[in-house]
Amino acid sequence: MSDNWIKVTALDEIPDDDVIGVSVEGRQIALYKYEGEVFATDNVCTHGQALLSDGFLEDGEIECPLHQGRFCIKSGKAMCDPLTEDVRTYDTRVDGEEVLLLIG
Amino acid sequence: MSNETHIPMRPVWDQPDTSRIPFKVYTDEQTHQKELEKLFYQNHWCYVGLEAEIPEHGDFKRTVIGERSVIMVRGADGEINVVENVCAHRGMRFCRKKHGNAKEFVCPYHQWNYDLKGNLQGVPFRRGVKQDGQVKGGMPKDFKPADHGLTQLRVAQRGGVVFATFDQEAESFEDFVGPEMLHYFDRMFNGRKLKLLGYNKQRIPGNWKLMMENIKDPYHPGLLHTWFVTFGLWRADNRSELKMDKHHRHAAMISTRGEGGKNAQTTGVSSFKEEMKLHDPRFLDVEVEPWWNGPTAVMMTLFPSVILQQQVNSVSTRHIQPNGxxxxxxxxxxxxxxxxxxxxxxxxxxxxxxxxxxxxxxADDGEVIEFSQEGFEQKPFHRSLAELGGREIGDTDHMVSETLIRGMYEYWRKQMED
Amino acid sequence: MNMEIYLQLTQFYQEYAANVDAAEWDSWIEMFTEDCTYRIQARENHERNLPMAALSLEGKGMLKDRIYGITETIFHDPYMQNHVVSAPRIKSLTPELIDCEANYAVFRTKNDGIAQVFNVGRYIDRIRNTPDGLKIESRICVFDNDMILNSLIYPI
Known part of the structure; x- marks a missing residue:
């Protein structure tokens, strides 16, 4: 359980300062590359029926395409209305050219 | 005019006063549209509901002002907001439930999303979609959500009753009601919390003003409502008063039930049947309440949207919701x-x-309104009479007068004919 | 289920409909127990547990007063009623008491008019099996209409 690191994608699959969506063991995950670091959250918004990977990454926050709610990609914190619930985050690790994700 | 049989284009008053009311005021659709604009949407506070209908944060009730659908909602801060039920995007009446609890309003058509004050929070794909490393479509750069909220009405609350107006310039609710009527309003809504008992709803095929007139007409209860007279609840010698605000638009009919019995004079038109007794007297099991301060019945018309009823122990609001x-x-x-x-x-x-x-x-009030409308429709060039108690307008200390109806139409003409 | 009771109940429902359609008010009153409840209530009130009803009568005395009111005092447009009542659904059954429901539709026809759907709903009933036959201990007519078409005079 403690080191359930899973390879999810190649590092160069994530464009710089942008977001992609991947599916990991049946979960929808959003992967962000921001200032050279990789972050991960659940991909489905906690508010509407939308994928955060269709949204816009700016200043370390992902803006949902549906209602412009913004989450901090590092902490998952909901930053503004209409969001009322934080989004779950995941630990990530880069191993060479691979991005790994810790699924708890 | 009454001898002519041509149908006028709009209401024609054949007297300088309002003791004769042209049928056309009830039959003309253009007049009706103007009334909605001038009497319901501008310049007036309209009834929307009771605070007790939406006790919890997020509780809402859908209702109308005139013919515009609105939502009364208790926001996250506990404040009551009233917003128009028309999406800022494509105009859809998005709220379909009659009541419920919501965290936000979402129009299902394109998921435009509003907070409970009616502020637009988000627009799907406002910034377009990402495709092949490019962003395509979306709203223009200068799109400001703050400019595209739901229409937010001004709200007034007093004694647990909620009123709203579309008119940002309208006088305060208290000025609108006026001190004369506020006295009776505060008597009924004296700060005690209200307990909702439920609703009765009816669709009456007649012009909405007829219901205002019905409750400004103390002439009919002893004559139409035979039940009142039969069981001694209405007597022509009941102590009574008719009062108006300074504009003569609102009114109160205040009466105090007489002691009754065989020695008292009753109305000569319908005879008081001394032998008639209810099989079950509990229908009229009246208990005097301290807040009455005397009167056993006060019927208020707050023009144009609501009637406030106290008939002995029965209290209700009666909301007028025109449709055509x-x-x-x-x-x-x-x-x-x-x-x-x-x-x-x-x-x-x-x-x-x-x-x-x-x-x-x-039940009989709704019936006579329906048949009055039938009469107006067949004879739109004619007029009705409201001359009981003279042609002038003023408060009285008796019930044998149509002064309140004349007063309402004096106000109506000032609003509609400028 | 006891078939005989079911047939009796079915017949009872149809007799009720026949009585109100024929304005046989004395017979209508006699279908109730002395301490009966009779209520005509909007579904909205019913489902929200709000006690208000368009008509709420307790005991045969109030039923009699209602009939006096509609025949002698309330002014209204005359109309005929026609009730279509579904087969009853028995929810629970003891030798003395039947809890049951049936859907109804009431058509109203005025003197110069055409039949219109006046009131549609469900009877929620408690029916007592007495030595004098079945009697209604409680009937709540829960109607779907949001609006009553102007006024409701006769029992449904």
Whole structure:
């Protein structure tokens, strides 16, 4: 359980300062590359029926395409209305050219 | 005019005063549209509901002002907001539930999303979609959500009753009601919390003003409502007063039930049947309440949207909801007070059998309004008479007058003819 | 289920409909127990547990007063009623008491008019098996209409 690191994608699959969506063991995950670091959250918004990977990454926050709610990609914190619930985050690790994700 | 039979284009008043009312004021669709604009949407505070209908944060009730659908909602901060039920995007009446609890409003068509004050929070794909490393479509760069909220109405609350207006310039609610009527308003809504008992709703095929007139007409109860007279509840010698605000638009009919019995003079038109007794006297099991301060019945018309009823222990608001010139929905909200005993609640519910669409003394009001409208429609060049008690307008200390109707039309003409 | 009771109940429902359609008010009153409840209530009130009803009568005395009111005092446009009542659904059954429901539709026809759907709903009933036959201990007519078409005079 403690080191359930899973390879999810190649590092160069994530464009710089942008977001992609991947599916990991049946979960929808959003992967962000921001200032050279990789972050991960659940991909489905906690508010509407939308994928955060269709949204816009700016200043370390992902803006949902549906209602412009913004989450901090590092902490998952909901930053503004209409969001009322934080989004779950995941630990990530880069191993060479691979991005790994810790699924708890 | 009454000898002519041509149908005028708009209401023609054949007197300088308002003692003769042209039928055209009830039959003309253009006049109706103008009334909605001038009397419901501008310059007036309209009834929307009771605070007790939406006790919890997020509780809402859908209702109308005039013919515009609005939502009364208690926001996350506990404040009551009233917003128009029309999406800022494509105009859809998005709220379909009559009541409920919501965290936000979402129009299902394109998921435009509003907070409970009506502010637009988000627009799907405002910034377009990402495709092949490019962003395509979306709203223009200068799109400002702050400019595209739901229409937010001004709200006034007093004694647990909620009123709203579309008119940002309208005078305050208190000035609108005026001190004369505020006195009777505060008598009924004196700060005690209200307890919702439920609704009665009827669709009456007649012009909405006829219901205002019905409650400004103390001439008819002893004549039309035979039930009142039969069981001694209405007597022509009841002590009574008719009062108006300074504009003559609102009114109160205040009466105090006489002692009754065989020695007192009753109305000569319908005879008081001394031998008639109810099989079950609980319909009229009246208990005097301290807040009455005397009067056993006060019927208030707050022009144009609501009637406030106290008939002994039965209290209700009656909301007038026009739909076209020849029909309105009449929504009764019965309530009690938080400190009512169980017996008092039972009493209010039992006495409610007198009122509403099946009521012993209300069912016939809807019927005569329907048949009045039929008469107006067949003879739109004619006019009705409201000359009882003279042609002038003023408060009285008796019930044999149509002064309140004349007063309402004096106000109506000032609003409609400028 | 006891078939005989079911047939009796079915017949009872149809007799009720026949009585109100024919304005046989004395017979209508006699279908109730002395301490009966008779209520005509909007579904909205019913489902929200709000006690208000368009008509709420307790005991045969109030039923009699209602009939006096509609025949002698309330002014209204004359109309005929026609009730279509579904087969009853028995929810619970003891030798003395039947809890049951049936759907109804009431058509109203005025003197110069055409039949219109006046009131549609469900009877929620408690029926007592007495030595004098079945009697209604409680009937709540829960109607779907949001609005009553102007006024409701006769029992449904």
């Amino acid at each position: 010139h020849d029909s309105f929905d009449f929504v009764w909200t019965h309530f009690g007070y938080e400190d009512d005993t169980e017996e008092m609640t039972e009493r209010r519910l039992r006495q409610a059998n007198l009122f509403g669409p099946a009521g012993f003394v209300s």
